[in-house]
Amino acid sequence: MTRAFLGLGSNLGDRMGYLKDAVAAMDDCVAVSGIYETDPVGGPDQGRYLNVVAELDTSRSARDLLELCQMLEAAAERVRDVRWGPRTLDVDVLWVDGETVDEPDLVVPHPRMFERAFVMVPLGELAPDLAEGWSDPANGDCRRLGDWDELVPPASEGIS
Template sequence: MTVAYLSIGSNIGDRLDHLVEAVRALDVRDDVRVLAVSSVYETAPVGYTDQADFLNIAVGVETTLDAYELLAACQEVEQALGRVRTVRWGPRTVDLDILLYDNDNVVAENLIVPHMRMHERAFVLIPLLEIAPMVVHPKTGKLYAKEIAAQDRGVMLWKKVNGVEQFLQTAE
């Protein structure tokens, strides 16, 4: 089994419900087990800023899938929840990104792990560090908690989460 960390965000419709449904869709799979879910954080959009604020979480999973299969599973969840890709960094029902896959470095046309901009993004690091405070960059060994973005104050706690089960029951 491999441990991977994902970032999940939403800024269209019932944002919290989209996050919960994305985690649920991963957790019901036989090849993925959700180990941890961060609290929910709200942040302003990055890149394309003419859109609603995002809700973001980090999720720790254990999986038998390789990194490419996990990417395909994430894209299936996005598609099932109505993700439409029209504007880069634009509005979306849900967005799932693989942040880390074990201690692997993956560089391919459709997948780069560790996620290449995660160290610059507070909306990624703050939720991630809540569930994995000692996580390090697999190539450099540098603690992500030491990144400047991990200290960013633009990330607001939106809903405290105390475990996977409590999170999955949020929308019920």
């Protein structure tokens, strides 16, 4: 099994619901960072994002993880009209221990992760070794809303 990290973000519709559904669909997810609200980076004028990082203990390769990311985005009915535009769900492969990929449709480690507070701050909660020495060059606004388990109760809670 290999340690891997996925970055998830949403700024359209039921943002928390899209994140919750995506995390629930990952059977190899072992931890989720706190939930952060952040300003969009690049693209057109749009609303703020909710962001988390998920840690997986997985037998999937980086390529298999990309397929998982695309499946999760499709389940959230993500539309790709505008580059860096608003989206129901964005899922990126950030890191896979021991694996480096440099292909047109997949680069691991993620090529811009060290430039983005909305990735590095939650990643640092789960993997301090990967965030060691990182400082935010853009001083991005990354406001922690709370722990995943506090803000996203299990599906069975509240059902009678």
